[in-house]
Each structure stands twice: as structure tokens, then as C-alpha cells.
Amino acid sequence: MNINGLKTKAMQRKPASKRASQTGKKLDLSKMVRMNFNENSYGMSPKALEVIKESAVMGNRYDFNATEIKDVIAKKHGFDSSNVLIGAGSSALIDMLGVTFLEDGDEVVLCMPTFAAFVDMAYVNGATPKVVPVNENQEFDLDAMLEAIDEKTKMVVVVNPNNPTSTYRSAKDIEEFIKKVPENVMIVIDEAYLEYATAPDCKSMIHLVKEMDKPIVILKTFSKIYGMAGVRMGYAIADSEIIASMSGCPAAWNVSIMAQKAAIAALNDQDFIEYVKENIVKGREYITKELEQLGCKVFSSQTSFVYFDAHRDPAELMDEMAKENIAMGASEYSRISIGTMEENQLFIEAMKKILG
Template identity: 30%
Template sequence: MSDIPVRIRPEIAALPPYRQGKQAAADAFKLSSNENPFGPLPQVAESLRRAGAFNRYPDAAAARLTARLAERFGVAPEAVHIGAGSVSILYQLTQATAGPGDEVLFAWRSFEAYPGLAVVAGATAVTVPLTATAEHDLVAMAAAVTDRTRIILVCSPNNPTGPVVTQSAFDRFVDAVPADVLVVLDEAYAEFVTDPDAVDGERVLRSGRPNVVILRTFSKAYGLAGLRVGYAIGHPRILDAARSTAVPLSVTALAEEAALASLDAEDELNERVAVLAERRDDLVAALRESGWDVPDAQGNFVWLPTGERTAEVAAALDAAGLIVRPFAGDGIRISVGEAESVPRVVAAAAATHV
């Protein structure tokens, strides 16, 4: 007999809640949540101090931020949708397109929230394994599309493994997908990408593909993870459907203010992103030198393919004061954190390699 006091959908009762990266003690480095290790820029912090008026509801449309992003991407304001983090928009798009009997298609392993999107919508998750190099197998994904497929999620760079989808591969993939199936290009880490062959959401938008929506966020490169603000760019009618499923007023006035101030400070923020990208590349090189087969990394994290040794290696890293994100049976994602964390990561990982 169930210990739940009311009737809950069985698939929801069986769905594990989203598990946040473990918090770190004062003497440890938190490298579990892909957060930006740099604190807020002074001008961003000042914008929050000036915001005030917490007794008033925020602008439901986040109109100033919407207009700013519309200008930036060269689209109408209706083609921009702001959400409380890009993951909230993922839920909205999935619920707007898929229901019982429909399919949600994505690569696996990828962003751990993806399976739950399908369950919450009442749809079926269809997963396609990554390649041996931890990349999306877009040919196999195209072959997995059926007349029940309603939405396809493509994560580039892929979280948690790191490689990007190339522009040419993505273009071929969209050409192979039925025009009435939504393709979401999840670019939460786009600002960290240095590979010139990587898919670029802005280029996709310019190519005129109405069934593609791109997602980006202010949580990672812009360092606003604690304020929860992300956005989608795409066809206005698709985004209207997402807006219809959204929780009203979920984007706070503070989040909008900080996002606008961050856009004003992009030159300084891009300098920080460049530092993190270089630190990432150095970390990848050092881990490979120690024997680890690390996939190409284009986000602000690296992937250790630890397989069945995942719990053992994660425990060793934890003992070294490194809080990382283990995925049982698959591997460990390590965020690129403070400069002082890098030699400790390299030494601890080298000690665990066999």
C-alpha cells in the first residue's frame, strides 16, 4: 500500500526529484554545479541595490530585457521568451508540444532534467546513446524519429560530457527531421565555446528554420545562477505556446535588472569567460597527460569517464576537498572553478587513474 496520502500519478511518484550539486564545506571547492566561480561585477551588484520596490510584482513579459535581446538577435520582440532559467522554458516547450502517446527524443547521457520533462508532460522519453567520443549521434537520432515524435532536444555543448554538435551536422539533422517537429537547441554553455565548427544558434536563426528554438541562459557565463533567468529565441507562435504554459510572474524584477546590467558589462564578462575557457583547456590537457580519456570540452566543465568506478573516484575527489558531480555507472562532471582548484583536481584525478 502506498504511503502517499493522496492519489498521485504513478509515473510522477516514481520520478526522482532533481538533485542539485552537493554543497561544499568552507575548505573545499564546489565543482558540482557548473557555476561561474567569479562573483558579480560591481555594476551588476549595484543594479540590484538600486532595484528596490520588492512589494510590486515584476513585469510579466520582462519587456526591457525582451526588447534588448530582440535587438541583439535581430528578431521581433515576439520571437523572444524570458523564463526563470532556460530549464523552465524546456518544461514549457515540452508541455506545449507533447502529451500522452507522444515522444520526446534526446541523446543520453545528456542534461539530467531531460527525462523528467517527458514524464511530467505524460509523454514517452526516447533516448539515443552518445557516440564512443561522448558526442550526439545525430544520424541515429534522426533515424529514431517516428510519427509520435513531437520535440527533440539537442544539447551543445553537451552537459555533462562536453563535446559540441557541429554546424554542418546540425544542419543535416534538421533537414532530416519533419518540419512539424520542434527541435530545441539547448545552448546553456554557448559563450564558452571556442570550436569554430560548433553549431551557432544565431546562425541557425538566420537560416530561417521555423521549427528550431534556441535556448540560452544568464546562469553560467553571466554568473547569475542564483537569480534564475534564461531565454528562448524562435518562431513567435511556438513561443506563445510556451508562454501559455508558463507560471506567471516567475521571472523576478531583480533577475531582469541583473541581466540587463550584465549585457551592459559584456566586455568585462567576456574577459572572464575567456579565462575560464583557457583554464578548462589547461585542465583537459593535464588530465589527459595523467592518463584520463577526457572528451573534448567546450563548456565550463570536464568529464571523467569513470564507468563502474564512479562512486570510488568521486569519493577520492571528495576526500581531496573537491565536490564534483558523479553520475552512477557513467562518469564524473567537474566544473571549472577557481584557479587554485585546478592543481588539486589534476593531482586527485591522477591518483585515482588505473
């Protein structure tokens, strides 16, 4: 069978995905402390979990319109439900963005390293990622991105705060950037980790969807602070015409009834979100301080993970950490997801052992 020949030209050209921040080794995560995928070790709101169990009996029914969850999200952010699209995680929304707006010859300007799904999105649809490196502080280099924009640019992507670098750009910087992006270029802002931010100027850009006459798409997920990565639920906020266009994708119907109901319960349980944030911020401060004491260069994190230079090859450090039964991430530098305090301490003990 010549499956390769059946694939689209774009898929034939597409390099292998770099998602999941692994260097190719298959780890048995059931036996390991999972600090590699930026999951939430505190789990989801018990109220959301209860609702999943209760709503499972409705699993034989479709809910094509997802009216209830769209209304709740719209109300939360002060929008109309026509400005909301839900997806099975923001990955599905990224897919829909690509299918709807990208084609051969288009370019997507972004900074690297960042969330690899955006690179995949470009290639899958025949577009090319036009990549500029993050600056020396490991932040999105917005000036370099502006310079990279040309007549082929269809989309620019800002991940704020960024994964894997953990850093952010201020609301003012992003607003200035958006003002300078040409009007025919779509602006995608991924705010997957924003709820973990403590810096006062690390803010959501959702209000700009209303305030600016530009094609801005904000992506949000329930996979991080809401602890629902395996439930698969995310949403996009954008102009209603953008949302209507993306709604034509088959993936627009992919969110289960359980996920929709759980998301509503999770949004209504903000006490749980506060509890998660408090613990993640404590863990972030603890890991940062301990790594610095071990001589690592730690980049200032606004997320649920810490990005650091241990002055060791990140892939090698990841392999050594795996021998200690701790799964961690590696890209240009090392990345450790913040876990429970017990998990954080296990990681620091292992670091002390490995670094000697």
C-alpha cells in the same frame, strides 16, 4: 494521507530525477570546493551585482510584461520581442515547453547522457524520452536520433555543446540534422554552454529560427558564462506563435525584477564575459593537459567543465574527491567543473593523491 494517489498518473510513473549529478550523498557544499554543478567561480559582472542591489527596492512591484529585458535580448539577436520568452533559468523554459507541447503518448528523442531536465520534462507531462546513446566520441549521435524519430515523436532535443559530455556537433551537422527532422516535430536546441566554445564551427543556431520554416526553439541561460545561476534567468528564442503559446504558462511570470535588471546589466558588460571566457579556457587547457598526464582519457571540451575517464568508477572517484573537500560530478564518466586557477590546481593535486 495518500499523496501519491493525488498525483497525476504521469508523476506517479515518473522515475526520480537524475539532476545535480550526485549519487545520493548529501554534501556540505559550504565546506567544499564546488566543482560539481558547472557554476561560474568568477561570479557575475560587478555591474549586474550593483543593479540587483539597486533594484531590490522595486521588489514590491510586478513586472508582468518584462518589456525592457525582452527588447534588449531581441535586439542582441536581431529579433522582435515577440520572439523572446524569459524564464527563471532555462529549467523553467524547459518546463514550459513540456507543459505546452507534450502529452501522454508523445515521445521526446534525445541523446544520453545529457541534461536530465529534458528527461524530467518528458515524464512530467506523460511523454516518454526515447533515448539513443552518444557516439564513441561522446558527441550527440544525430544520425541515430533521426532513425529514432517515428510517428510518436513530438520533440527532439540537441544540447550543444552537451552536458555532461562537454563535446559539440558542428553548425553544419546540426543544420543538416534540422533539415531532415519532419516538419511536425519540435526542435529544441539548448545552448547553455555555447559562449565558452572556441571551435570556429561550434555556433549558435539562433539564425535558423528566422531562416527555416520549422518549429525551432533555442534555449539560453544566464547561469553559466554570466555567472548568475542563483539569480535564475534564462530565455527562449522561437517563432512568435510558439512564444505566445508558452506564455500561457504561469511560470512565464516567474523572473524577478532584480533578475531582469541584472541580465540587462550583464549583457551590457561584455568585457566581463571576455574575462570569464579567457580564464575558463585557460583552466580547461590546464585541467585537460594535467589529466592526460595522469593517464586519463579526456574528451575534448567546448564548455566550462571537463569530462574524462580516469579508469576508475566515477561514483567512487567522486566519493574520494569529497574526502579531499572537492565536489565533482559523476555520470558514465567523471566530470569536473572548471573553477578559478587555484581551484583547478587543488583538484589536480587531489587527483594526483587519489590516483597515486
